[in-house]
Amino acid sequence: MxxxxxxxxxxxxxxxxxxxxxxxxxxxxxxxxxxxxxxxLFHLITKETKYILLWKEFWGYKFGSGNKAFVDAGCRILDCLITDNASLMPHEDFDAIMIHPPTQNTPYKFKNRRPDQIFVMFTIEPPSHMPRNLKVFDNYFNWTMTYRTGSTFHLKYGEIIPLDSAPSTMDQAMVMRQEIMRSGINPAKGKTKLAVWLATNCNAGSNRQTYVKILKKYAMVDIFSKGQSCGGRDVCPREKNRNVCYHLVEKTYKFYLSFENSICEDYVTEKFFEILNRNIVPVVLGGVDYAAIAPPHSYINALDYTPHQLAEYLNELDRNDTLYAEYFWWKPHYRVNNLYETNRQVFCDLCEALHSTPLEKSTVKGLQTWYMKQAYCVNNPVFEEN
Incomplete structure (x- = not known):
């Protein structure tokens, strides 16, 4: 036993x-x-390294992590490290803390905030996706990184860069347009359908859903959407494979409806820049001054037409490959940067600013006026049929 x-x-x-x-x-x-x-995280760390914390949830962040992100971006100054690991060190030891108001409705009260610590407001969301009362953030941020002109760091969804061969006058641009018409280049070759809209939000403040509904009466417009929402088909889910989806659209369609969810000053998203990088013509609906950011005759502005008028124009271009080709004259003379590239640019600038001596610190006031009211958003516009 x-x-x-x-x-x-x-x-x-x-x-x-x-x-x-x-x-x-x-x-x-x-x-x-x-x-x-x-x-x-610790690629090229020195005693001069500036530490940047991404506080909690972020939308639109495309830069990477650690010190390696700055190295990979080819920044002029590399002595920075960025992380979302808030336990890496005490909060007061970070040189900058980036905060995303759309997911943080009120200012978080950090203990022992250093007088020289920089708080950065980060967002590329329109006013409709922001906290309604931004006044609570007054005197909280030191710098801003947003899509809005006037930000400390202007983070655009994309940008169009003229190359050395780009025209300097409208007359030169017109000559280039005529040259592509005579060249015999045919971007319409192989395309079998007219226009497509990749829908997400069916009740957007821009009222794009109504514009598309009327447009479909007079022109062949396909709608791709998740779960067949917005009257569409679940054919091309971007969240599963973005490149495959856009390749299908580019190969098949002549026009892409780059309709923004908000019509606000400065607000233009990847819906525009992604399409400009492809063999398809964007039809835009938004509040930005497109003529100021894109070459002439590189897009079609839906707000210049009623839905019926736009349908007639798209159908005319569909019948005439030469006129359609004219919308591609600019491509050899410009480069389109996407959100990943603009992220690299502004975060390199942020790192450099943190190393400036003396540190150019300020206090941000009047966010409610600047970011909300002065965006001059047009909510639920009425679109006449004819």
Whole structure:
């Protein structure tokens, strides 16, 4: 009997030892991979490195993490590290903390905030997606990084850069348009359908859904949407494979409806820049001054037409490949940067600003007026049919 008890005790001890050994192996395995996974955080760290914290949830952030992000971006100054790991060090030891108001409705009260610590407001959302009362953030931020002109760091969804061959006058641009018409280049070749809208929000403040509904009466417009919302078909889910989806659209359609969810000053998203990078003509609806940011005759502005008039114009271009080709005259003479590229630019600028001596610190006031009221958004416009 005593032998059986001792035997059971030995077996139990062996099991316990085995569990301990397995646990230690798992711990060291996880620790090793954690170091490997986060080794990019500490690529070129020096005593001068500036530490930047991304506070909680962010939308539209496309830069990367660690010091490696600045190295990969080719920044002029590399001594910065960016992370969303708030436990990396005490909050007061970060040189800058970036905060995203659309997911943080009120200012978070950090303990022991340093006088020289920079709080940066980060957002590329329109006013309709922001907290209604931005006054609570007055005197909280030092710098801003947004899509709005006048931001400390102007983070655009994209930009169109003229190359050396770009025209400097409208007359030169017209000559180039005529040259492509004579060249025999045919961007319409192989395209079998007229226009497509990749729908997400069916009740947008821009009332784009109504414009499309009327447009469909007079022109062949396909709608792709998740779960067949907005009267569409679940054919091309961008969230699963964005490039495959856009490739399908580019190959098949002549026009893409780059309709923004908000009609606000400065607000133009990847719906425009992504399409400009492809062999398809964007039809735009938004509040930005498109003529100021894009070459002439590179897009069609839906707000210049009623839906019926726009349908007639698109159908005319559909019948005439030469006129359609004229919308592609600008492509050899400009480069289109996307949101990833503009992120690299502004975060390099942020790093450089944190290293400036003396530090150019300010306090942001009047956010409700600047970001909300002076965006001059047009909410739920009425679109006449004819």
């Amino acid at each position: 005593q032998f059986m008890v001792m035997s059971k005790q030995r077996n139990l001890l062996q099991v316990v030892l085995l569990i301990v050994m397995v646990s230690m192996c798992l711990y060291w395995y996880a620790a090793y991979h954690d170091v490997v996974e986060h080794s990019e």
